[in-house]
Amino acid sequence: MGSQRTNPGQADPELFASEQVITCRDDTVGLRAVIAIDDTTLGPGFGGTRWRWYPSPAAAVVEAQRLAAAMTLKHALANLPYGGAKSVIMATGDLPLQGAEREAVLARFGDFVARTAGSYVPGVDMGTTPQDMRLIESRGARAFCDEVDPGPYTARGVYAAMRAGVRHALGRDMDGVRVTVQGTGHVGASLARQAAADGAVVAVADIDAARADALAEELGSGSTVVDPAEAPFTDCDVFAPCAIARVLTVDNVGKVRARVVAGAANDTLDSPEAGAALRAAGVTVVPDFVANAGGVIQVHAGIAGWSDIQLSTALEEIGDRVTDILAEAEDRDLTPEDAARDRAARRLATAREDH
Numbered sequence: 001m002g003s004q005r006t007n008p009g010q011a012d013p014e015l016f017a018s019e020q021v022i023t024c025r026d027d028t029v030g031l032r033a034v035i036a037i038d039d040t041t042l043g044p045g046f047g048g049t050r051w052r053w054y055p056s057p058a059a060a061v062v063e064a065q066r067l068a069a070a071m072t073l074k075h076a077l078a079n080l081p082y083g084g085a086k087s088v089i090m091a092t093g094d095l096p097l098q099g100a101e102r103e104a105v106l107a108r109f110g111d112f113v114a115r116t117a118g119s120y121v122p123g124v125d126m127g128t129t130p131q132d133m134r135l136i137e138s139r140g141a142r143a144f145c146d147e148v149d150p151g152p153y154t155a156r157g158v159y160a161a162m163r164a165g166v167r168h169a170l171g172r173d174m175d176g177v178r179v180t181v182q183g184t185g186h187v188g189a190s191l192a193r194q195a196a197a198d199g200a201v202v203a204v205a206d207i208d209a210a211r212a213d214a215l216a217e218e219l220g221s222g223s224t225v226v227d228p229a230e231a232p233f234t235d236c237d238v239f240a241p242c243a244i245a246r247v248l249t250v251d252n253v254g255k256v257r258a259r260v261v262a263g264a265a266n267d268t269l270d271s272p273e274a275g276a277a278l279r280a281a282g283v284t285v286v287p288d289f290v291a292n293a294g295g296v297i298q299v300h301a302g303i304a305g306w307s308d309i310q311l312s313t314a315l316e317e318i319g320d321r322v323t324d325i326l327a328e329a330e331d332r333d334l335t336p337e338d339a340a341r342d343r344a345a346r347r348l349a350t351a352r353e354d355h
Contacts, residue, residue, distance in 0.1 A: 015058070017065045020119075023057075024112040029104040030092055034060050035112065037120050038068035038084040041348050041355075044118055045085025046144070046296070047071040048125025049109075049132070053091040064088045070266055070289050071296075076344040077321060078293040078314075080300050085120045087113075089127075096127060106132050110139030118142055123299065124150075146302050150295030151186030153315065154264055157294025158187070159194045160319030161286050162238060162262040168326045169260045169284040170237060175199030180258070182231035183243025184208070184215045187264045187292075191240060192219060205231035206243070233257060241265040241288075248285075253277045262286035262322075275335040286322055287340040293318060 015021075019040060024033040034057075037045040047068055054060040064086050072084025089109060091097075097105060113122060113136055123144035124130055133145040166177055177200045181192045184206040196202045196219045204219075205228040206212040216223040226234055232247055233255040241247045241263035248256065249270040254277070261268060261283060268288045269275050278285050294315050301311040329339035 015061060015065075018068055021061060021065065022112065022116070023061070024109060026108045029101075029108050031105050031108050032057065032060075032090040032092075033087060033109050033112065034064040034090075035087040035116065035120055036061075036064035036068040036085060037116070038065065038086075039072040039348065040083035040119060041351050042075060042083050043081040044083060044121050044142075045071070046075065046082035046121045046123065046299075047084060047086035049087045049089060049122040049128045049136075050125040051089040051091060051096065051127030053094075054088070057090070060088050060090050067266070072348075073289040073341065073344045074293050074296060076347045077290050077340060078297055078318075079347075080296060082121075082296075082300075086125075087120070087122055091127070102132075103135060106135045107139055110136035110141050110143075113141035113143070114139050116141075144299055144303075146299060148298065148302065149186060150298050152190050153298035153311075154292055154295040155187045155190035155194065156312075156315045157297065157318040158191055158240070158242075158262065158264045158291045160316050161291035161322045162191075162195070162240065162260070164319040164322035165260040165262045165284050165286045165326065166238060168323065173198070176201065177238060178236040179203070179238040179240060180205065180226060180231050180234045180236040181240045181242055182206075182228055182247070182263070183241065183265065184211050185242070188240070188242030189215050191242060191264065192223075195240075196220070196223065200238075203231075203234060203236065238262060241268050246270040248274055248278070250274045250277065253281070253283075256281070256283055258283065260284045260286070262291055263288065264292045266292065269337070272335070272337070275337050279335045284326065285336055287325065287337045290321055290325060290340055291318065 018036045018038045020037040022035040067086035068084050075082045130145045133143040137143040179195045179200045180203045182205045201222050203224045203226050204212050205226045212225045216225045238260045239258035245267035250273045329336045
């Protein structure tokens with residue numbers, strides 16, 4: 001992958017981690033954006049367009065590349081015909097642009113995407129919509145504009161991954177398993193409902209207290225609400241991060257009481273050292289880029305014309321993949337993330353040989 005080609009002795013590896021990085025600027029509309037194409041071995045780089053505030057242009061470049069690298073892993077492990085890419089548009093104020101101002105920024109950004117000649121294909125991400133993607137596509141770029149909410153599909157894949165993690169670490173099904181879900185948006189709420197339907201005892205946490213309360217009431221007796229800041233450290237069997245990234249760090253992993261970590265949030269761990277510490281403590285961490293692939297699988301299913309049965313099978317196969325990765329990690333004395341990265345690297349190496 002792109003990050004393996006970096007020579008940190010010559011330049012900051014975080015700024016030279018991808019195959020290609022494109023900075024996009026147009027002062028007439030106030031556009032500042034970054035397109036990071038991490039690896040195109042398997043196909044065009046596919047990854048969403050994120051529109052948010054960044055503390056500096058360098059921070060935007062680093063995040064675009066970090067997210068693009070995760071997409072490379074996600075697509076490789078899900079056996080999808082796409083490379084990894086991501087783009088970010090830097091917000092300039094507290095409120096998102098609307099109306100003509102927003103359209104002007106997106107149209108200009110679409111011009112830059114079109115210049116990639118199909119090597120980058122954007123989709124919806126934080127701060128963008130299917131309508132935004134259609135505007136980008138109107139500028140001659142290719143974009144994924146599906147109106148289907150990917151959240152439920154992501155949640156189905158995460159739940160398959162969670163069940164596999166529980167079987168591996170606890171040797172049981174979900175009935176009676178104590179699950180704490182951090183983040184009750186579309187994905188987290190759907191995940192909590194699936195776990196509760198199988199008999200799990202679910203606690204939920206969200207910075208929107210009213211939303212968490214409503215979900216706990218919906219789930220019924222036994223469901224509780226916990227402080228979102230304390231959710232990673234509650235006394236439970238499974239911690240499911242479905243909100244912020246890098247929630248588990250080298251400084252706080254000693255407080256984790258769960259036996260399994262399996263959620264939808266990207267970059268659950270802040271470093272390989274955090275993963276190693278959790279493994280040493282007997283905590284099974286399901287790699288997030290394996291667990292949360294349901295959304296991109298759904299996108300590909302729509303493009304490829306899969307039936308509902310084919311899509312459901314592919315989502316359940318996420319659990320099978322997790323089972324294999326956890327077994328390999330145990331056999332090779334690796335963290336699950338390292339085992340998953342090795343598996344992705346093998347697929348990419350095979351694809352390069354075939355080319």
